[in-house]
Amino acid sequence: MRGKKGGAACGDRVNISVAGDGQGVIEDILPRTSLLYRSDAARQKLIAANVSQLVIVIAAIPTFSEELINRCIAAAEQQQLKVLLVCNKSDLVVPSRLALATLALYRELGYNVLQLSAKTDSSPLLSYLHGHLSILIGQSGMGKSTLLNALVPAAERATADISLALDSGRHTTTHARLYYLEEDTGLIDSPGVQAFGLHHLNCEELAWGFIEFRPYLGLCKFNNCRHGCEPGCALSQAMREGKINARRFAFYQKLAVPSSQSWLP
Secondary structure, eight states: OOSSSOOOOTTOOEEEEEEETTEEEEEEEOOOSOEEEEEOSSOEEEEEESOOEEEEEEESSSOOOHHHHHHHHHHHHHTTOEEEEEEEOTTSHHHHHHHHHHHHHHHHTTOEEEEOBTTTBOGGGHHHHTTOEEEEEOOTTSSHHHHHHHHOGGGOOOOOOOBTTTTBOOOOOOSOEEEEEETTEEEEEOOOOSOOOBTTSOHHHHHHTSGGGGGGTTOSSSTTOOSSSOTTOHHHHHHHTTSSOHHHHHHHHHHHSGGGOOOOO
């Protein structure tokens, strides 16, 4: 970047000045169609620009965070991105069955859920990626790099075994990088995340990120309702009547409390 014009993100379209020997300077960042980023009270971290689809990769082993899934979905909805949930490591039959049971809620909400094994056959993912600039996101150890290497063998992204003792993956990807599968189809691999801060979203934006809440937004007794313990809350009433899943409502309430906002590692 020239001067202090702000940071560029993977997926940005830019104007450059060539300086020779393969070097150049970014003069301008062109207007973005979307910008995915996470934030805490102190700072923001850009993840990717101009993506049209968020691919959340989870696996039964190591244990995945459902809260992280909800955070990622809320961020995607705020940017009007398509969401795909990929349940990797389907060769682990019993653990994958349990993982899919958890993901059934999101399929019921209308999100696509795809089960596959990156080690044996990643081709089922291709039709979902076609025509999109997608980003793979998820915790370390979920198999994002293995999946990327299967789709783009030339990528040669580093992979590592998971730690069974710590029930976690080892961090191998250090920066986001874009790969083209076809002329109109791109895929961004990103570093593993254990937290996805949403400090930049207010309560109203967070609630809008939960798509099943939308029919009830604006119907609360008080205009400034935070959908917690306030009387006359339309969301709370819908949850009690079984129209909103209690698990999702609990995730929203945790995110909507400022003290629960996640920090950036």
